[in-house]
Amino acid sequence: MASSSCIAITTTALTRLVHRTPSIPNPRPLLLSTQLPIKSSSSSSLLNSSVAMSSYDKQLTAAKKAASLAARLCQNVQKGLLQSDVHSKSDKSPVTVADYGSQVLVSFVLQKELPDHTFSLVAEEDSGDLRKEESQETLERITKLVNDTIANDGSYKVSPLSENDVLTIIDKGMSEGGSNGQHWVLDPIDGTKGFLRGDQYAIALGMLDEGKVVLGVLACPNLPLESITSGNQNAANKAGCLFSAQLACGTYMESLDGSQTVKVHVSNTENPEEASFFESYEAAHSSHSLSGSIAKKLGVKAAPVRIDSQAKYGALARGDGAIYLRFPNKGYREKIWDHAAGYIVVAEAGGVATDAAGKPLDFSKGRYLDLDTGIIVTNRKLMPALLKAVQDSLREEVLPSL
Ligand code: AMP
Ligand code: MG
Numbered sequence: 001m002a003s004s005s006c007i008a009i010t011t012t013a014l015t016r017l018v019h020r021t022p023s024i025p026n027p028r029p030l031l032l033s034t035q036l037p038i039k040s041s042s043s044s045s046l047l048n049s050s051v052a053m054s055s056y057d058k059q060l061t062a063a064k065k066a067a068s069l070a071a072r073l074c075q076n077v078q079k080g081l082l083q084s085d086v087h088s089k090s091d092k093s094p095v096t097v098a099d100y101g102s103q104v105l106v107s108f109v110l111q112k113e114l115p116d117h118t119f120s121l122v123a124e125e126d127s128g129d130l131r132k133e134e135s136q137e138t139l140e141r142i143t144k145l146v147n148d149t150i151a152n153d154g155s156y157k158v159s160p161l162s163e164n165d166v167l168t169i170i171d172k173g174m175s176e177g178g179s180n181g182q183h184w185v186l187d188p189i190d191g192t193k194g195f196l197r198g199d200q201y202a203i204a205l206g207m208l209d210e211g212k213v214v215l216g217v218l219a220c221p222n223l224p225l226e227s228i229t230s231g232n233q234n235a236a237n238k239a240g241c242l243f244s245a246q247l248a249c250g251t252y253m254e255s256l257d258g259s260q261t262v263k264v265h266v267s268n269t270e271n272p273e274e275a276s277f278f279e280s281y282e283a284a285h286s287s288h289s290l291s292g293s294i295a296k297k298l299g300v301k302a303a304p305v306r307i308d309s310q311a312k313y314g315a316l317a318r319g320d321g322a323i324y325l326r327f328p329n330k331g332y333r334e335k336i337w338d339h340a341a342g343y344i345v346v347a348e349a350g351g352v353a354t355d356a357a358g359k360p361l362d363f364s365k366g367r368y369l370d371l372d373t374g375i376i377v378t379n380r381k382l383m384p385a386l387l388k389a390v391q392d393s394l395r396e397e398v399l400p401s402l
Contacts, residue, residue, distance in 0.1 A: 211364025
């Protein structure tokens, strides 16, 4: 595996890098390939001048650009969805168009930004349905949306993509991943139900190197920059958040319009009475009753914070809540794109994610995670007590089967 030298930081500087340290503004255009996550020598600098490029800086920069552009496409589609009289909330077509469009843009940008790298992508969508005759209009819409987004961004001087190009680019996502080499892992819209409701969703992009997640980006267009424990869970009219993390380099959060960058850290609390916990908004995705019983055993006082998508990992990484519990029905197989980016965003912010047996998540087995019963995420201090509460509750309550 490539080593990650990251950024050399003095001990004094490190102790000052506390919870959500303000950093240098990062104006548009969002991402230049040489841009570092934080600058080192201004009067407000928190780092000394000894800065070394890590092995994954180029890939992280490309990933941020790709996810940001895909987020713009999704924001435009969602705006139309929420304003349109034509689409009912149960109409899946906007999410279909945005899902495919996001996957095309991410794949396109990564290949443009990293022309010298071999490209392998494990992504949720394939072109099968889009190749059917009845999907012609949808394919036209996707192609137009992608071309408009690329043209408006202005970074790539290319002739417009054809419908055939779009189909070919979507199918770049069919890699099996695994424990050898580097693989991108993409959920083009995680939290499609949240997207349709106008709530939380995320463009989640991670990268595996020899089976380990080494970087991750979560674009959360509806997540406010401020803590969401205060009740304000939606920033539909604001810029939204971009989380980025790289092995041994920490986790950063910036506004999706690139105006503010901060280093984030998980909550330090050791006291479950002070901890609040996240779970899926959709009860079909995770047992609310099991997490309720775990929280009770642990002594958590706060009501659950229910939001869609890997925005939960991002919110936890910045300390909005201290615990994330996920217990799907028995037989459900978790996909790597639903967790890879979130996993490293939390891990680099000082948190830890395991399965219900306390085993680290293993992303090296292909498109699925191979795990015991559920996923739990918290800080290192709370993990032993959480694990005990989880195992006690699982002995008392059986999860329904799919
Ligand atoms: P969340 O928004 O955290 O509830 O998770 C959204 C993700 O849940 C989607 O991307 C799906 O891949 C995944 N999902 C779909 N069906 C299920 C299910 N029955 N149980 C658990 N997760 C599911
Ligand atoms: Mg998903």
